[in-house]
Amino acid sequence: MFSEKIISMLFENTLITLYMTVASTLIAYVIGLPMGILLVLSAKDGLRPNAVLYKALDVIVNLLRSIPFLILLVLVIPLTRAIVGKSYGPTATIVPLTIAAAPFIARLVESSLREVDPGVVEAAKSMGADNFNIVTKVLIPEARTALITDATVALVTILGYSAMAGTVGGGGLGDIAIQYGYYRYQTDIMFATVILLVLLVQILQWAGMRLARALDRRVRS
Amino acid sequence: METDNNAMSEVMIRIEGLSKTFRTKDAEVEALKDINLDIHAGEIYGIIGMSGAGKSTLVRCLNYLERPTKGNVYVEGKNLADMDERELRSTRKRIGMIFQHFNLLMQRSVLGNVLFPLEIGKVPGEQAKKKAMELLGLVGLSDKAGVYPAQLSGGQMQRVAIARALAADPKILLCDEATSALDPATTKSILELLSRINKELGITIVIITHSMSVVEEVCTHVAIIDGGVLAETGEVKEVFAHPRTDAAKRLFMESGAHEGLVTELKGKHCIRIVFTKNSSFEPVIANMVLSVGTPVNILLADTKDIGGIAHGQMVLQLPEDEEKAQAMVEYLKTRKLDVEELTDYVQ
Ligand SMILES: Nc1ncnc2c1ncn2[C@@H]1O[C@H](COP(=O)(O)OP(=O)(O)OP(=O)(O)O)[C@@H](O)[C@H]1O
Ligand SMILES: [Mg+2]
Numbered sequence: 001m002f003s004e005k006i007i008s009m010l011f012e013n014t015l016i017t018l019y020m021t022v023a024s025t026l027i028a029y030v031i032g033l034p035m036g037i038l039l040v041l042s043a044k045d046g047l048r049p050n051a052v053l054y055k056a057l058d059v060i061v062n063l064l065r066s067i068p069f070l071i072l073l074v075l076v077i078p079l080t081r082a083i084v085g086k087s088y089g090p091t092a093t094i095v096p097l098t099i100a101a102a103p104f105i106a107r108l109v110e111s112s113l114r115e116v117d118p119g120v121v122e123a124a125k126s127m128g129a130d131n132f133n134i135v136t137k138v139l140i141p142e143a144r145t146a147l148i149t150d151a152t153v154a155l156v157t158i159l160g161y162s163a164m165a166g167t168v169g170g171g172g173l174g175d176i177a178i179q180y181g182y183y184r185y186q187t188d189i190m191f192a193t194v195i196l197l198v199l200l201v202q203i204l205q206w207a208g209m210r211l212a213r214a215l216d217r218r219v220r221s
Numbered sequence: 222m223e224t225d226n227n228a229m230s231e232v233m234i235r236i237e238g239l240s241k242t243f244r245t246k247d248a249e250v251e252a253l254k255d256i257n258l259d260i261h262a263g264e265i266y267g268i269i270g271m272s273g274a275g276k277s278t279l280v281r282c283l284n285y286l287e288r289p290t291k292g293n294v295y296v297e298g299k300n301l302a303d304m305d306e307r308e309l310r311s312t313r314k315r316i317g318m319i320f321q322h323f324n325l326l327m328q329r330s331v332l333g334n335v336l337f338p339l340e341i342g343k344v345p346g347e348q349a350k351k352k353a354m355e356l357l358g359l360v361g362l363s364d365k366a367g368v369y370p371a372q373l374s375g376g377q378m379q380r381v382a383i384a385r386a387l388a389a390d391p392k393i394l395l396c397d398e399a400t401s402a403l404d405p406a407t408t409k410s411i412l413e414l415l416s417r418i419n420k421e422l423g424i425t426i427v428i429i430t431h432s433m434s435v436v437e438e439v440c441t442h443v444a445i446i447d448g449g450v451l452a453e454t455g456e457v458k459e460v461f462a463h464p465r466t467d468a469a470k471r472l473f474m475e476s477g478a479h480e481g482l483v484t485e486l487k488g489k490h491c492i493r494i495v496f497t498k499n500s501s502f503e504p505v506i507a508n509m510v511l512s513v514g515t516p517v518n519i520l521l522a523d524t525k526d527i528g529g530i531a532h533g534q535m536v537l538q539l540p541e542d543e544e545k546a547q548a549m550v551e552y553l554k555t556r557k558l559d560v561e562e563l564t565d566y567v568q
Binding site: 117122123125126128133145216219 | 284286310312313314316317318320322325326327328329341370386395
């Protein structure tokens, strides 16, 4: 159906999409995970309540999350230029993707850690655990199923954003869809990219859920 | 009300003028009011009270999971109020704690759970594992080391929690409603385990409960807490035989009484008899009925045969004929039973 050239272009751009998605998710976790943990710790009923810190984080997260991604993309162009040296292409897209994903991930992490049974945290405290012990040995391991599910949601969401970024020259499958489907009326290529995107989402979702379930020890086998 | 024996042994926990007030947005709850209590080494101290009496708050003050609003808690002579966070954490390692809902780490195996306090205490791997396996042996779960808590029964989970609480070699074990989620048979086996731990490892145990039978089963001493106030303290057999306060009497009545039945009965004259080690083990109620020649209603019977001696209590509703009722009371007294008149037991 497609020429070899187009197939290899689709393949290459699938990899580019994955690269943008995975790289920005990873970097976003480096920022979002500690933010989520700090939100839980500093909350009023947290291990180390700190109203100022909590409020500050809360506002930052809400603010960033309320900016539509396409606008954020444009807003951060100067920052993207400063970091990457240019404002278009896959690597440059990682900057806005990360900025959009980090607060989203912070919220996901926050809500997952909150679900850990407070009784277990209390038990850990009664054994003389400090807050670091509680975060690393109780909160994160006990919430791991939810955290893996979160990561899956984050990956899929960022994949969608990356396709959006593609429409303004971000590279990857979204870029191809716009280039061929919109500007050149080659709808078959556009459909192919859509199918590839759907497949990617399905695979990520399936793998994430499987991993979450495989690592969950709460179920009776 | 301490015996000489206790006065001589070391005070493990001293609670002094302890009060705790919770302030919420629209209310102030005085959960504990001026509590004073000494718990000595080797005792199994029951703290009993109705729901909301302040039991959990009190036990959480003993390791400063909750900070008292007023007063002091001394553990092995050291005032917890004088400690910084670090010292508090190391003191907590000397105080094990178990809970109603076990609070195990569900994503860790049984062995992993027992290893937890050892990891926190930085005990090297092999040594920690050996210790954890020993403890699992003690609680009878050696074969479950690799299993996850979700696959255990409630009783087994509590045993894991006990092994975990003992891992850091505590001197004190706090139990907050540790058997409230368990059936009677499992409760009994857990209480037996606690009693064994007390004897074999010499660990002082504090048991929080709302059930009189738990106190009876294992405790040496009991404190009755009612509306945030300590109503009565002392040796279990003493408090049980001669309850001085209404709170105590109410608690004894509650355990096992069928309220529905009580309200339907007509006669007003009720007595409570307590079987202690002085009481002879004969069918005393049957003999009483035979000798007086009138039946009685047994409103509550909570007795056990421990080593050929009856232990426990009964509440009897006597015949309306006062003469016969008096004859029965006399009969019971000659059998060396403690008889207590109850007013308002039947409405
Ligand atoms: N964190 C809190 N904030 C506000 N009020 C509290 C708090 N913890 C306990 N209380 C109140 O203090 C009182 C004593 O509570 P506590 O949990 O100690 O009772 P309890 O004797 O353990 O009851 P139960 O048998 O139901 O467990 C209750 O009135 C309760 O509502
Ligand atoms: Mg309680």
